[in-house]
Amino acid sequence: MSESTSTVSMTSTAPKKGGGRPTLSLPVILLIIAAGLALFSLVRVISGANDLTSVGQVSGALQLAVPIGLAGLGGLWAERAGVVNIGLEGMMIMGTWFGAWAGFQWGPWTGVLMGIVGGALGGLLHAIMTVTFNVNHIVSGVAINILAIGVTRYLSNFTFAEAPGGSSKQSPRIDPITEITVPGLSEALGDVQAKHWFFVSDLAGVLGGLVTNLSLLTVLALLLVPATWWILWRTGFGLRLRSCGENPVAAETLGVNVYKYKYIAVIVSGALAGLGGAFLVIVSTGIYQEGQTGGRGYIGLAAMIFGNWMPGGMALGAGLFGFTDSLKLRGGAENVHAMLLLLAILLVLVLAWQLYKKKYWQGAISLAVAGLLFAWYGLTDALPSQFVDAAPYVTTLLVLALSAQRLRPPKADGLPYKKGQGK
Template sequence: MLARLPTWARWMLYAAAGVAVLTIVQGFDDTERLTAVTSSQAMLRWAVPIMLAGLGGLFSERAGVVNIGLEGMLILGTWFGAWGAINYGGWAGLATGMIGGALGGLVHAVATVTFGVDHIISGVAINVTAPGVTRFLSSEIFANYEGGSITQSPGTDGVGRFTFPLLAGGDLFGWESPDILGWFTRQDWFLVSDMTGLARGLVAQVSLATVLAFALVPLSAWVLWRTRFGLRLRICGEHPVGGESQGINIYLYKYYGVMISGGLAGLGGAFIASPELSGLYREGQTTGRGFIGLAALIFGNWRPSGTMAGALLFGYPFGIGLRDLDGSASHALLLVNTLALAAVTVWAVRRRRRFDAGLAAGLGLAAAVWYFMSSTVPNWWIDILPFVIVLLVLVFFSQRLRMPRADGLPYRRGES
């Protein structure tokens, strides 16, 4: 029955179900943090860099190049983004961040495509190199700015905000449209108002950079599956020699893919350095989000919408953790974990995967015991929750994924 719904409707349904669970669960912990508007907004902001890194990974891996250097490109994006934003304003910062990341992508492309270096090795080398480059550049440039130092820049400028018309009462050509979601939220109906409140948080006063980032999801899907460019890029990840025999310049498209990859990661980095998240460049501020982006890509089965879902899922605990001073929301999340693991158990039982079922049930039980034995959880728990989710998702679903067939494999022109 679900399968007959259009994709967007199915996603909406999943989201609604998720919110319903969160709403009920948080009641036990006497917190509203899980579905608070601030939480959904924080989730959005934290998801953006992960998602952009993931989309970056998508273009690279669809072109057959594994890009573990995303973290390094993200770092380049933070530095160049901050530099551009400080000197030329918020939009310029996004652009320079993109260029910085794309330069990292170019290095990766030269190493892997032209010289045939192992993709992981090149990526590791870029991750080692990027912080060195930004450190040096900071010592030469930011250290001379007022309020800057070797490890951080002065504050950056951001871009404007935007409220969607009709949904959240934004202006439409000067006309102040009705605030439909706001109206529902004010009615204080159980569940419905919670959901609309959350939804309104996602469409009211959002940064244009966030809007841009989310617009890139359908755009990526369109480019990859509807255009000639996308088809030719994808053949590089599926069967490059076949593409070559049909007259496609595989090297060229691999370069495109890896550089777009770097550019998107760089955009993600610029977003981190923008006032939406940090408001400045600081050393070490990417905290492995490039890697989580890669995990979001894998979680999303190498598809844009799945990557976005993964980014939101992984961004959510980050967003919650930041504001959860008394630990009650983190505690409530434990129960969510329990329920999710219970769902996995049911799934595994129905597929007669006994080991999976046992594992999921055991982990779920552990989470449940922890939940009932404690009233708060230490804050390191929510810090590592996204990583734990990634691990669990991979543990249970790795074997069901379909990566591009030639992803990560070397390719040399004329050597078939």
């Protein structure tokens, strides 16, 4: 049976609208975003942490969120095809080295291309081990992470160490990619944000961060989120790929080449992670340094899980982790201290929802934790520097813990598959 025929067959058996989980409409999503921004504005006014939603804060958060988002997007491609990719960190490391190696010699865009190639090589290796040889996906991913560290360290010894301005642990400086700023609009939004008005200034700060000193690579990375959604959920190719992650045996009986789609998905996964690594060295820092990924591959995986294996949710998770990470760079302890108040207010809202749902025991826990956070905020003026540094990782753990009950991964994610099972 041909793949075009199988697409029609699977489409005809797909669940109709309204039969599954409810989907959020655009007005509802915009209302949620507005409510969240109003909450941030309230916390900013009460705490006096005026940099919380400034243009610089939002711009920095976006730059920190992009590598995490690209890694999460890579994980989404692989897992939608049924392959767990814990090796995203190693593929990002490959992307950083290949991107820096090509970038300082032939320019930043060549570095971006080679970063993608480096990550794709890691994805190809992962696909060979998991798809062809049925190696446990976690074992394969961990092996790639360890291998990437060793390979890049070895290559740096006779490439960057011999280059002017480089060493065995860092590359020479790489030329930056062009940044764009919308003239007039950027300055106007910055002026409104500086007024510190409730909500209006916060909205101006968010919009200003999206139109000020924006790298062209950032724009490309942001466009990959809707592009991934369209490819995987609006094309026959995407339907076949996702069927490999839901029920590969059924997909095979309908004529889908499961091995091919798994290979494509995992290689694309590695390429996206490699692009995230190239972004780190070319846009974020302008230089390669050993260990600079800092676990962003793992956080990207957490963002994907938080987003329930959907591009939009993953982007929101990456934005959350990027924003948390940026707090320590601008305002440091003051901004993170204000987040205690934000968490306490959120828990009060959770308490109200739990009481409405008649979950009194969970509501009592929320009330107790909210009370502790309010007391912590009221009795202190700042937080220890160690807590500020750990804030992104603590956020990752909390988000995963709180979102665990609503997750729905692909049914065949991580399960071994052998060709011919559907015959």
